[in-house]
Amino acid sequence: MAQGERPARHIRQPSRITTSAIATSSNDSKQRAVKPPSPRDAATILFIKRVLCSKPTESGPLTEDEISERPLEELLPPLTSSNEIDLQLYAIISVILSQFVQIWYRRITPDSDFVGEVVQIIAHCTRGLEERLRHVDLEVLLLDELPKLFCTHHDAVQIARDAGRARYTSSAESHVRSIYHALRPHNALSPPPVDEATSLVQDENEVDWSQLLVSGIMPLLLPPEDLSNPCLDVLVSEVFSEMIVHKAVLGKVSEPWLLWESVTKVVHIVRPRLLKESSFTPTSRLEQFGLLASADSTRHDDPGARTGTVNTATFAFWSSLQYALVVWTLLRAFVIAILHASSIQPRPKRVSRETEASDKTQIMADELADGPTKNAIAEERPIVSMRMWSCVERLTSLRHRMPWLTGSLSLLQWLSLHGPGQMCRTNGALDRLLSAQVHDRLLNPALLPPILHAIRVAVFPDNVLAPPRVQPTNAEVDEIKHECARRIVGAIPEPVRTYYFGTTEIEIMEKDVENKLDIFGDEYMNKHLIVAAVELIVVRLFPELATPMSTA
Incomplete structure (x- = not known):
């Protein structure tokens, strides 16, 4: 089917994906629409136009000047309801078409409508996929x-x-x-x-x-x-x-070393500062070569510097003040969160595609006879009782290391769901607050464009296919696993990991984490x-x- 025989292009509708960065006023949206792209996005747009927009469109042929002046939204059909996501997806599509398709297709035929046909098909698929994604909880x-x-x-x-x-x-x-x-x-x-x-x-x-x-x-x-x-x-x-x-x-993706490398990169992105090994660097050449004792060592060598009743009382006072401030800050944040949760909308009830109008009568009859269906139970499950917490417990082996803490958390979970007030029940105050935090920090569509850009840069550096990764040897695989364990241990705060592992030896901690990483070793x-x-x-x-x- 030729490109000219296709229906007219779809007009981009207003975005149905809400993000915290999108303002509600029309003036701000207009300013964002005319905002010039960043240098990185400008180079990406130029590459996309060179690969996908160099062919005649339905309105007739376009010159290079017209292609460079017109925005990308007018030249290509929308893939999703977000322009930022479309930019990254079109960049990936451009690399794939230029590296894997156009190289051999141009040798067969000079057909100029092939790229447009592929783009139209991909746009149809992505829009349908996005529409289905809205029905998924x-x-x-x-x-x-x-x-x-x-x-x-x-x-x-x-x-x-x-x-x-x-x-x-x-x-x-x-x-x-x-x-x-x-x-x-x-x-x-x-x-x-x-x-x-x-x-x-x-x-x-x-x-x-x-x-x-x-x-x-x-x-x-x-x-x-x-x-x-x-x-x-x-x-x-x-x-x-x-x-x-x-x-x-x-x-x-199933390769163990690739999974360990991915974990290492995620830890590096989340906690980059804690990965640097702290070491004392002498400030003078005499201290560097050990010819002059530093001020810290002199102070520690003084037996009367940190002894005595006055120093003990001072240390106890400042420690108590610090703990009091921490407790006050946590209580204040908890109260503010509870007050803010009252204004959060209840969690939306997702209606799956399985519950069509013709099946609703049968589903209601089944619920009356046998109770709620599995889908209804899953939709009404409070966040506190979801299996994410069991997954974290298995990853950390918390039940074997600190059974007292696991029992205390289980008791708090039961009290929050079945105790007085049922604070964490479905659509309760804390449940709505947790749901809002999940959507803002984990399911925020604004996080998707940077992720797609990172994937494109990793797989297609400089818009070309990266050279194939050489299969690492057994020694290199062991080194990758050890590096992953080292990064994980380094990302944990020192007081927490000391209590968790029950030791101050870093080597023992890393060995313990390596044994836990063997869960992905096959x-x-x-x-x-x-x-x-x-x-x-x-x-x-x-x-x-x-x-x-x-x-x-």
Whole structure:
């Protein structure tokens, strides 16, 4: 289908995604609309126009001056309801088309409408995906359902390793994989790769699962007129199933060293200052070579400097004052938060696509007969009782290290849900406050453009494909894991990690964290977690696939 035969371009509607940075006045929005882009965005826009806008549009051919003067929103169809997200997505699309498609397509035919056709199809898919995303309860998905998957994976890994510790043979690893697969079987990962023959069979099942997943999603996203094109169907299905799902998601992301490197980078972004090792640097050359004692060492060597009743009383006074200020600050913040929570709107009730008008009568009858359905229970679950907290407890092994703290927190959780006042009940004061904080800090759409930009820079530096990563050796993998443990220990405040690990030895702390990182130490078991997470996300976005995927 030629580009001129397509319907008119969609006009960008006002953004339905609210962020804290968007003001409500029309004057501010107009100022933002005419605000010149930053130098980084200007270079990105120029690259996008050179790749995607160098062909004639529906209104006729455009010159290079017209393309450079007109805004990007007038030249390309909207991908989402946010211009900032569209900019980063179009940059990624431009790199992919220029590096993987146009190189070989131009050798076959000089067709100038191909890029426009691809852009129109992608825009149709992204708009449909965004519309479906609005019907997904991201709060429950990220804080309850995905952590539940990780808790199940963590428990299965622990059971499999405990059962395989008795085997000190070369087949111990395959035995652990077999036990894990018996606990969490999946057709795509059957049979467990214990030898070369089973590895080949498992890889074929993995390819079949990837093709089945993509073939189920494509009819729900592609335009109806493009579904009858067998060439497009084969091309898109093969690219997504083989390159993205099979090789990238299941092949690369499941590598333990890649997961450890990702954790290291996240810790570096979140706590960059605590990662620097603090060391005392002498201020004079005499102190540097040990020929003159510093003032601090002299003061510590003085036996009367930090002894005596006066110094003890002074230290106790300032410590008490410091603790009093901390308690006062926490109480003040708690009271202000409670007062502010009364003005927060209740959590919205998400209506899934499964509850169509024709099914509402049956669902109401089922609720009257058997009580609330699982979907209704999940939507009404308070944040305090979500499985995110159980996931954190498993990651930190808090129940084994500090059972008294785990018991105290469990008691507080029960009192907040079932005690007097029920402060953390669904749509209670604290529940609405926590929900607002989750949406502002975790689900804020303003965080997506920087994430997409970081992904593009990491995968496509200077708008070209980065060289393939060389598979690290065993020694390099151990070094990556040790560096990840070192960063995690360095990011924890010193008083907290001293009480948590029960020691002041940094080496013991790092060794303990390395043992905990072994939960991601097997590629095959990581694939189980990734496949389960992908299926969960796909089912939430496309409820039509729930029955086929559950029986697959």
